[in-house]
Structure formats: structure tokens, C-alpha cells
Amino acid sequence: MIRAVLFDLDGVLTDTSEYHFLAWKRLADELGIPFDRQDNEALRGVSRRESLLLLLKGRPATEEDMQAWMERKNRYYVEYISQMTPENLLPGALNLLQELRANGYKTAIVSSSKNTPLVLERLNLAHWIDAVVDGNAPARSKPAPDLFLLAAERLGVVPQECLVVEDAAAGIDAGHAAGMRTLGLGPRERVGHADMVLPDLNGVHLADLKPVLE
Template structure:
């Protein structure tokens, strides 16, 4: 029986992907590395360091320079998200969290981003979640299951009692590895390995989602 929902942040509750793209693009342009929106899709749901490795496309950097590039990208991203506010929430996000709270279901946000708390605070989402797990709290990022397992631990629930809401292939792999069911938000080509695919949190209510998950179990 599902007793908790664990949400990815970017692409599920809000959309900061454009900010990430612009920050990576600025870094890439400064360093003369070709970087397109298509390249950016491969970075969806993975950590900053892994994203930089993908951007480098096999090129290697000395450790100190690698860290400087990663921190520079983060600085550009932080400059951009200073403007984020509740108006950047995706349709249905708060209403869905409120419906879960009313139904007595636990709620967590689990994001690879080390800036997740800042974003969640600016979105005014903290009142609607029980637990927030970010990239500073685990050793391994998605597709490893650590983020979701940490969220379940803090919620006091077994993995099989949790369902993850994700928009990235790496996140769906992580949920599967954690032994959790998973809802995919986005195009089927990207999230088709989920137990249930929906267009957004405004598509179905929690009760209908739970019914469909149980039917598909």
C-alpha cells in the first residue's frame, strides 16, 4: 500500500531547466565548447559534476580546473534563480501536494541539486512537504537510488510504500533501483519505463493515480 509520494523538483514541481541550460551554455561558450539544447537534454536529472563530464564529451581537465568550471556554472545558475518565485511552479503542483496532505499521505522532495533548498524556499513549498533531500545529503546521485532511499528513511517508510514522481530517465532508473513504483511526467520516449505516464500534476488527482498504480501492479 502506498503511503508516501517522493517528488523530483525540476521538471515535476517547477521548471528551472532553462536556467540550467543558460548557465551551462554560458560556461560552454566561454570555453569554446559546442553545446546545444539537445546536448542539454542528456543532463536532465543528473548531478552537476556528471553534467560537466557529459558537457566535456570525453575531454579531461585537471581536478582543480574541473571544480572551478563546476562552481562557475553554479554561480551563473544562482544568479538566474534569484528571480524564481511561486509563479514558476508548474500547473497543479501545489494543489497536488495539498490533496496528498488532506489524504494523510506523506510527501518528500528529493533532488540531485545542491541548491534544492534555496529553490524550494523561493517557491514557498516547504509548508507542503514533510522531508527535503538534496544532493548534499547523499554520496551518489541518480541513477543510483540513494536520494530516494534517504527520503524514504526520513519519512519512516519502506521503499515499497513509496511512489516517485520523475521527469528524467535517470530518475526513473533510480526509483526502480530503490524498489519503488514510479510515475513519469513528460514524453513517453523519455519516461516510458515508468509504471504510469502523465502529462503533469494537473492531469490526474492522487486518488485516480493510486487506483491506476494498483491496477497496474
């Protein structure tokens, strides 16, 4: 029986993925590296360093360069997300969080982003979340299971009692590796290996999740 639902943040509860794309695109343009939305798809759910390596496409870079570029990209991203408000929650997200809490489920945010605290503050979500595990945690990023396992530990549940809600293939892989059930949001070509797939959370209620909650 599922007792806790672990949500990714970007692309699941709010669409910060567009801000990530704009920030990476801005950096790529400055470095003279071709980068488009198709390239950006490969960056979903992976760490900032892995994202930079994918963007560089084998271009040699010193550790000093990489640190400077990651910091620059993050500065651009923070500029964008600092303008966010609760209006930036995706349709259905808050309603589902409220319904879960009202029915005794524990909830957590599990994101590879180190900017998760700022986004949650801008969205005013703290009241509906029991635990947050993000890129600041001393753990491997998705697709490793570490972040999800840490969230389960903080919630006081075992992995088999957790449902992971993700929009990235790496996140679904991490959920499976952790021994958890998975709900994939988005196209089947990206998250079709999840235990259940939905387009998004718009109009989704607990009853709709019965196949993966019981």
C-alpha cells in the same frame, strides 16, 4: 499500499531545467564547446560533475579546472533561480501536494541539485513537504537509489510504500532500483519505462493516480 510520494524538483514541480540549460550554455560558450538543447537532454537528472563530464565530451581537464567550472556554472544558475517566485510552480503541482497532504500521504522532495533549499524557499513550499533529500546528502546521485532510500528512511516508510514522481530517465531508474513505484512525467521516449506516464501534473488529482497508488 502507497503511503508516501517522492517528488523530483526540476521539471516536475517547477521548471528550473531552463535555468540549468542557460547556465551550462553560458559556461560552454565561454569554454568554446558546442552545446545545444539536444546536448542538454542528456544532463537531466544527473549530478553536476556528471553533467560537466558530458558537456566536456572527452575534453581533458584537471580537477582544479573542473571544480572552477562547476562553481562558475552554479554561480550563473543561482543568479537565475534567485529571481524565482511561487508563480514559477508548474500548473497542478501545488494542488496535488495539497490534496496528498489532505488525504494523509507523506511527501518529500528528492533532487540531485545542491540548490534545492534555495529553490524551495523561493517557491514557498516548505509547508507542504515532510522531508527534503538533495545533492548535499552524503549519498550517490541518481540513477543510484540512495537519495530515494534516504527519503523513505526520513519519512518512516519502507520503499514499497513509496511512489516516485520524475521527469528524467535517471530518476525513474533510481526509483526502480529503490524498489519503488514510479510516475514518469514527459515523453514516453524519455520516461516510458515508468509504471505510469503522464505529460505533466496539470489537472492531475489523486483519483488519476489510482493505478500506482493502490
